[in-house]
Amino acid sequence: MIKIKVPASTANIGAGFDCFGLALKLYNEFEFDEIESDGLIFLQNGKPSSIAIEDNLIYFSMLEAFKKYNFKHKGFYINVINSDVPLSRGLGSSATCIAAGINAANYFMNKIMTEQEIINLATKIEGHPDNVVPALIGGFNISLVENNNVVYSKINLPEDLLFVALIPNFQMSTESSRKILPENYSKSDCVFNISRAAMLISSLYKKDFSNLRTSLQDKIHQPFRGPAIKDMDLIFDKSKEFNALGEFISGSGSTLMIIIDKHNSEFYNKMDAFLKTTSACWKMKILEPDICGAIIV
Template identity: 50%
Template sequence: MIRFRVPGTTANIGPGFDSFGMALNIYNEITLEQIDGKIEFLQNGQPSPIALEDNLIYTSFIDTLNKYNHKCNGIRLNLTKCDVPISRGLGSSATCIVAGIFAANVVMGGILTEEDIINEAVKVEGHPDNIVPAVVGGMTISLVNEGTVLYSKVNVPDDLRLFVMIPDYKLSTEDARTVLPKDYSREECVFNVSRAAMLVNSMNNGNYEKLRVSVQDKIHQNYRKNLIRDIDEVFAAAKKYGSLAEVISGSGSTLIAMVKGDDMEFCENMKTFLSKLQDNWQVHLLKPDFEGIKVLE
């Protein structure tokens, strides 16, 4: 038996639409063991609450085995820890796709390289922003060039923390994409290109004072904010209590405030503020995960 984990991720990080992503220390864990008979998928030792045909871990596992013509007599996959929430903008689908392909690769004897796993996963997900950091960890810039994923890692300051605020309602990526315009002006494109470049350099150089300007965006956040209740008030409170910058995580509904170090006063102030809003908010003070997929035992 092996047990491995895949980190959740935050994508876009403001201006890096469909290309920037960062792995976080919030995880799904899966065990894989050989058994007699059929392939089973369990969650905490019980039948999956999600139909197998809709379960991305299971379908990614089966589809990968089938693609490489690998016959499997009996395997049990067990999702023993599921801390990455579904449809909240923390890369849950990418986490599941990567987990299924990684598990299939273990069964097939490790015939796929890390790059193969990334490319196979992006074919399923459709874009690389969450997939790449889930596999390799850290903050990444990624793109697809002639069908192949290319990526580069960005240095992240050691004391960067992400105060993650998760409301108790889902927001699907599909719904969040329908609100986006089909065309953008030259000025909007230049705005995002300049901020994206500045964000990378600000991270690389630890220029915290430039983060607030660097995460500005005119591609998606101004449109998606209308789908997230109280977002302006949450961002204003975070700024008031000392955050470095605020962004929508992926397509939402999760919001993120960047802070320097383990700022517990900021966390307590934000918890108090969020408790007064109409929705129930779950919060985590997270660090970037720099390992990506990791075999635990």
């Protein structure tokens, strides 16, 4: 039996649509073992799960890896022993399942897959690399796909930054969130995003936080997803008032992400008090970046 621990991730990070992603210290953990019979025994916290095999992304990812390498196998036992990454909240829950499934398959195939092959397959399953790359290797990553091969670069983050996840009690599926986006964008909107994405990387590299809020602006997805997130504008206004460094929608939502300086000791209590006055129920988690990614423990 093996255990695999995979971090949550926040994607897009403002203007980096489908290519920026950051792993965070919030985890899903999984147990895997081979069984003599065919098929799947799937548990959540040790109890039988109602999720159908065809809807099980963990098992599907394992099978995709086995199929790619023509690996003959019997059945498997999978137990989700810890699920701190909430579903459909823009924190990469699907990426944790994909990363866990492929890593488990690779383990049972005697580790024949390279890191690049794991990343390529995970991206093929997910459809884009922004969440799966940091889930697999940790850190802040810029990722793109070139000729079915994922090209990625890890950026060193300043140690002074913390990421505050505001997680509401309502979901936003990635599929529905993508459907509300336009098919085409103006040249000026594209230039807007290119400039902000480039400035964000420069600001992080130079540890210059004066332009961070401006660098997190976006015209590709946030203007269209924002209206579905209750009180987002009010929360972002208060975040600025409470001396945060910048704000953005985490992935496709519904989680909002706020970047603060680690010395901003008053932010949590002030934001917590304000959130209690809003119409939705919010959970707030202050998270550090995860630099390791998926690990077998």
